[in-house]
Amino acid sequence: MSNPAARALARFEAGVSAGFGHARNPFHYLGALTIGFLWIALVTGVYLFVFYRASLAGAYASVQVLSEDQWFAGGIMRSVHRYASDAALVCLVAHLLREAVRGRFRGPRWFSWVTGPPLIWIVALFGVTGYWMVWDELGQYVAQTTARLLDALPLFSEPMSRNFLADAALGSRLFTLVAFIHLVGLPVVAVLAIWFHLLRVRYPRVNPPRRLWAGSLVMMLALALAAPVESHAPADLARVPGPLQPDWFYLALFPLAGIIPPAAAWAVAAGGTLLLAALPLVPGGRTGTPARVWLPDCTGCGYCADDCPYGAIDMVARSDGRNFETEARVNPALCVACGICAGSCPSSSPFRRREPLTTGIELPERTVDGLRTELAELAAADCDLLVVGCDHAVELDRLDAARTGSIRLPCIGMLPASAIDYALRRLRFSGVVLAGCADCDCHHRLGERWLAERIDWQRPPALRERVERERIAVCNLKRGQHRRLAREAARLRRRIAQLERNAGREAA
Amino acid sequence: MRRGARILIRAGVWAALAVLVAAFASGPEFRLLPDGHGQLTLAIARLTDRVRPCRQLTEAERQALPPTRRVREVCERERRALFARLALDGRVLFERRLAPSGLHDDGRVYRIERWPLPAGEYVAELVLDAVAGEDRVENGTPVSRTLAFRLEPGRSAVIDVGDHEVELLNVADETRPAADPAGRPRRQGADET
Numbered sequence: 001m002s003n004p005a006a007r008a009l010a011r012f013e014a015g016v017s018a019g020f021g022h023a024r025n026p027f028h029y030l031g032a033l034t035i036g037f038l039w040i041a042l043v044t045g046v047y048l049f050v051f052y053r054a055s056l057a058g059a060y061a062s063v064q065v066l067s068e069d070q071w072f073a074g075g076i077m078r079s080v081h082r083y084a085s086d087a088a089l090v091c092l093v094a095h096l097l098r099e100a101v102r103g104r105f106r107g108p109r110w111f112s113w114v115t116g117p118p119l120i121w122i123v124a125l126f127g128v129t130g131y132w133m134v135w136d137e138l139g140q141y142v143a144q145t146t147a148r149l150l151d152a153l154p155l156f157s158e159p160m161s162r163n164f165l166a167d168a169a170l171g172s173r174l175f176t177l178v179a180f181i182h183l184v185g186l187p188v189v190a191v192l193a194i195w196f197h198l199l200r201v202r203y204p205r206v207n208p209p210r211r212l213w214a215g216s217l218v219m220m221l222a223l224a225l226a227a228p229v230e231s232h233a234p235a236d237l238a239r240v241p242g243p244l245q246p247d248w249f250y251l252a253l254f255p256l257a258g259i260i261p262p263a264a265a266w267a268v269a270a271g272g273t274l275l276l277a278a279l280p281l282v283p284g285g286r287t288g289t290p291a292r293v294w295l296p297d298c299t300g301c302g303y304c305a306d307d308c309p310y311g312a313i314d315m316v317a318r319s320d321g322r323n324f325e326t327e328a329r330v331n332p333a334l335c336v337a338c339g340i341c342a343g344s345c346p347s348s349s350p351f352r353r354r355e356p357l358t359t360g361i362e363l364p365e366r367t368v369d370g371l372r373t374e375l376a377e378l379a380a381a382d383c384d385l386l387v388v389g390c391d392h393a394v395e396l397d398r399l400d401a402a403r404t405g406s407i408r409l410p411c412i413g414m415l416p417a418s419a420i421d422y423a424l425r426r427l428r429f430s431g432v433v434l435a436g437c438a439d440c441d442c443h444h445r446l447g448e449r450w451l452a453e454r455i456d457w458q459r460p461p462a463l464r465e466r467v468e469r470e471r472i473a474v475c476n477l478k479r480g481q482h483r484r485l486a487r488e489a490a491r492l493r494r495r496i497a498q499l500e501r502n503a504g505r506e507a508a
Numbered sequence: 509m510r511r512g513a514r515i516l517i518r519a520g521v522w523a524a525l526a527v528l529v530a531a532f533a534s535g536p537e538f539r540l541l542p543d544g545h546g547q548l549t550l551a552i553a554r555l556t557d558r559v560r561p562c563r564q565l566t567e568a569e570r571q572a573l574p575p576t577r578r579v580r581e582v583c584e585r586e587r588r589a590l591f592a593r594l595a596l597d598g599r600v601l602f603e604r605r606l607a608p609s610g611l612h613d614d615g616r617v618y619r620i621e622r623w624p625l626p627a628g629e630y631v632a633e634l635v636l637d638a639v640a641g642e643d644r645v646e647n648g649t650p651v652s653r654t655l656a657f658r659l660e661p662g663r664s665a666v667i668d669v670g671d672h673e674v675e676l677l678n679v680a681d682e683t684r685p686a687a688d689p690a691g692r693p694r695r696q697g698a699d700e701t
Contacts, residue, residue, distance in 0.1 A: 019517025
């Protein structure tokens with residue numbers, strides 16, 4: 001994450017985290033918020049459909065009844081439905097841009113990236129069919145423009161636009177079809193597309209935290225009350241609709257179809273989608289050598305396979321004749337060399353006396369033996385506070401504190417819990433600061449979470465009980481937050497000093 | 509950070525999203541036509557004659573066919589292209605040779621063209637003629653229609669060319685006496701001449 005846009009984004013998000021906290025920063029949940037807003041749109045849509053009449057004569061009237069006669073329920077539902085759909089598209093596009101800026105489309109992430117742009121099309125189709133259903137002037141414009149666009153494709157034997165020449169040419173069946181597409185067809189396709197999008201994402205976050213849910217709902221309700229959605233004049237095919245107040249989130253490209261030929265509009269939209277989908281082909285984004293399994297130390301426990309965020313490790317039948325059922329096998333095509341597997345391997349313990357230290361699974365370029373050596377060197381250099389960070393989080397090289405040594409790993413999740421114990425007990429560091437990516441924003445998605453769970457005894461291999469948790473500060477921060485890191489380190493020093501004074505008094 | 513500042517940041521983020529959504533969910537305004545303009549649409553969906561006429565089978569030819577396929581005549585699928593010209597107050601708006609649809613050129617000729625026009629009274633002259641190949645060859649049933657109509661601002665007038673008739677939709681054809689005393693826009697059918 002070295003490009004200026006990514007650094008600027010990190011700083012902006014750090015500001016947002018000041019209000020929400022990293023763990024509830026909405027920018028860390030843009031994908032989940034998209035799904036959340038779609039849920040809101042679905043629930044409100046079901047209510048609206050109860051009162052909707054899918055016919056030429058009934059569509060507009062039924063929506064007006066909802067908006068005016070029962071504004072306190074149907075009207076608010078309609079407004080929330082509209083605004084939640086808009087917010088879903090905003091979050092979806094923001095999610096896409098955020099991942100693009102952070103370069104999270106390369107390597108094994110290509111699949112999730114490529115399956116993302118089709119979701120924009122599906123959500124956009126929700127909007128198109130939804131506006132059509134109201135059958136006001138905007139719905140008429142959407143229907144006529146959609147028909148023109150579809151006529152440019154070799155889909156129908158008779159141009160669809162002929163249905164919209166005059167009111168007499170239009171049948172109510174078309175509304176039944178559009179309502180079916182909007183209410184049944186597209187939701188099914190959307191669920192399948194989201195499932196496909198998350199197929200290679202392990203432990204995906206599909207629900208935002210409760211407070212973000214609550215914030216979303218309150219915002220939607222406030223917006224619905226402050227600016228209730230209203231219909232345009234009823235559709236009249238004898239007139240050209242206008243002036244229109246379109247929903248630019250969904251209909252931004254529609255005016256384009258009136259300026260350039262529909263085939264060219266398709267080319268622009270399809271070309272844009274293909275360009276987006278082709279981003280993973282852009283060279284760059286170095287990935288290290290894939291993790292390597294060292295069978296003499298692998299007991300087939302499966303922790304590495306459980307913890308790998310990319311599903312790059314499979315447990316397969318034992319091949320070396322040892323008395324274990326399985327062994328780990330790395331799929332190099334999926335491995336991004338984050339090292340989380342090394343952190344989850346029980347044999348990655350620096351307490352082991354073997355020279356050089358080997359472990360069941362680790363990165364050839366960043367071994368646990370190397371980590372142990374680095375720790376020893378820092379201890380020998382009279383450092384009494386250890387800061388462990390990662391390649392994607394707060395910059396450790398800008399930490400200017402006396403007697404503080406720092407180690408940078410590909411991901412904080414690579415740090416074996418036993419290494420913390422080793423640093424405190426064996427090497428006599430007074431405290432350890434863990435400075436991974438901000439909570440719920442780990443570059444490798446799960447590193448900071450796994451380490452926190454190991455420290456809290458929720459995930460094996462856990463940090464031993466004998467380790468004083470007061471000597472550990474978990475300080476997951478974004479890039480640019482090095483001053484805060486320095487403050488947290490100083491605070492830990494003070495806490496440790498207090499601890500030691502208390503211990504001295506007790507001993508006395 | 510103080511609790512008040514945290515609440516302020518949260519409120520600010522939600523408000524920013526709300527303002528963004530509200531700002532573009534219903535606007536800015538967009539107009540399809542300039543002020544004082546209407547729209548004229550030429551919509552063609554016409555089945556032209558076949559390139560070669562159907563041929564009656566001789567009795568010998570029929571006997572040679574399987575019993576379930578003994579039709580009286582056979583027709584080749586290909587149909588003629590259509591030459592269409594629309595002039596408005598003497599100014600040619602559209603003049604083109606239109607191919608039939610379908611993989612074998614066996615479907616209708618379809619075409620929809622739209623023009624924004626200043627409101628006012630217009631006289632449209634439509635000429636339709638079947639053509640074969642590149643050379644225009646009249647097939648004996650050319651169509652020539654004159655339509656007069658008043659286009660009001662925002663109105664959408666449609667010249668609808670069907671298989672057997674040319675209709676003016678959504679506005680009244682002023683070359684014909686008014687048939688609807690209520691003054692509603694009427695569907696004006698017309699025999700081809």
